[in-house]
Amino acid sequence: MDNVLVKIGSLFFCGNRGEDMNFGLKGRVALVAAASKGLGYAAAIGLAREGARVAICSRTEADIQQAAANIKLDCGEDVLPLICDVTKPDEIKNAVAQTAIHFGNLHIIIPNSGGPAAGTFENLTEEQWSSALDSTLFSTVNMVREALPHMKSAGWGRVVVITSTSARQPIPGLLLSNTIRAGILGLCKTLSQEFAPYGITVNSIAPGSFDTDRLKHLHERNAQAGGITFAEARKQAEQKIPLGRLGRPEELANAVVFLASEAGSYVTGQAWAVDGGQTLGV
Ligand code: NAP
Numbered sequence: 001m002d003n004v005l006v007k008i009g010s011l012f013f014c015g016n017r018g019e020d021m022n023f024g025l026k027g028r029v030a031l032v033a034a035a036s037k038g039l040g041y042a043a044a045i046g047l048a049r050e051g052a053r054v055a056i057c058s059r060t061e062a063d064i065q066q067a068a069a070n071i072k073l074d075c076g077e078d079v080l081p082l083i084c085d086v087t088k089p090d091e092i093k094n095a096v097a098q099t100a101i102h103f104g105n106l107h108i109i110i111p112n113s114g115g116p117a118a119g120t121f122e123n124l125t126e127e128q129w130s131s132a133l134d135s136t137l138f139s140t141v142n143m144v145r146e147a148l149p150h151m152k153s154a155g156w157g158r159v160v161v162i163t164s165t166s167a168r169q170p171i172p173g174l175l176l177s178n179t180i181r182a183g184i185l186g187l188c189k190t191l192s193q194e195f196a197p198y199g200i201t202v203n204s205i206a207p208g209s210f211d212t213d214r215l216k217h218l219h220e221r222n223a224q225a226g227g228i229t230f231a232e233a234r235k236q237a238e239q240k241i242p243l244g245r246l247g248r249p250e251e252l253a254n255a256v257v258f259l260a261s262e263a264g265s266y267v268t269g270q271a272w273a274v275d276g277g278q279t280l281g282v
Helices: 038-049 061-075 089-103 126-154 175-198 213-226 230-239 249-260
Strands: 003-008 011-016 029-033 053-058 079-083 108-110 157-162 200-207 271-274
Touching (some): 029 089, 038 053, 038 108, 038 157, 038 249, 053 061, 061 079, 079 089, 089 126, 108 126, 126 157, 157 175, 157 249, 175 200, 200 249, 213 230, 249 271
Parallel strands (some): 029 108, 053 079, 157 200, 200 271
């Protein structure tokens, strides 16, 4: 058979003419954290477009309600908006429970959060260390802990953690991210071994530079520090990316969708860089 480019939902794959490709996401239930904006929102809409039933959470009620309404309008699927501060274990517990009650199950979690504070060793406070650990490492641990019984009872599960290129290639001025994200890779690799017998895969995705509010904030900081304009700071950042541009959030979502799907069933324990070629290590 001839190989052709096949469109599946919002993604393109090379497949055999006439064969029907399917991600196997229809009817799966996903909880996406920190999803009113940015990468979390893009991941949620990507999953919903492939037929997953999606719960999304973040802290600001108006934003999460608006995000859910937008996804529903785009996909026609039921979307559950939840208010949850992922630094608070009780709120994660509640978000997981509400998702399972609303949809009757939970198969996929996408741990994600606001990024840790920028800074160097000598200017970071103990409180910033603690808050970074809560928002990135412990939020992931707590979300996995709450979701695990649901995935185990389904005999199928997917954990796809959003990290950063800093996990593998330290970024100057982002000491907290550089330190803690590397630990999350260790966590994910270990969980992939422990959970494999349950049919649960565990992977992470390391975004490079994506055009979101978080990145705008970092470019503003760099512009101030370097005495240049925001546009110049953004251009400098783009020049460091081999593909020559910032990523579009949906380009990150494509990788999330694959790893969260049945199509990604034989990939576990991996840390995928989605970064336009930014990470230099092999
Ligand atoms: P963003 O556009 O600023 O969006 C952040 C989202 O997280 C919002 O929905 C926000 O809503 C939510 N959020 C923040 N703190 C939260 C908390 N404690 N509990 C629940 N929700 C929370 O950020 P982004 O660019 O999508 O980044 C997401 C993650 O990817 C961050 O950890 C970031 O460091 C990492 N990352 C991003 C890039 C990039 O290029 N964008 C690159 C590498 C890594 P509320 O404020 O209403 O809660």
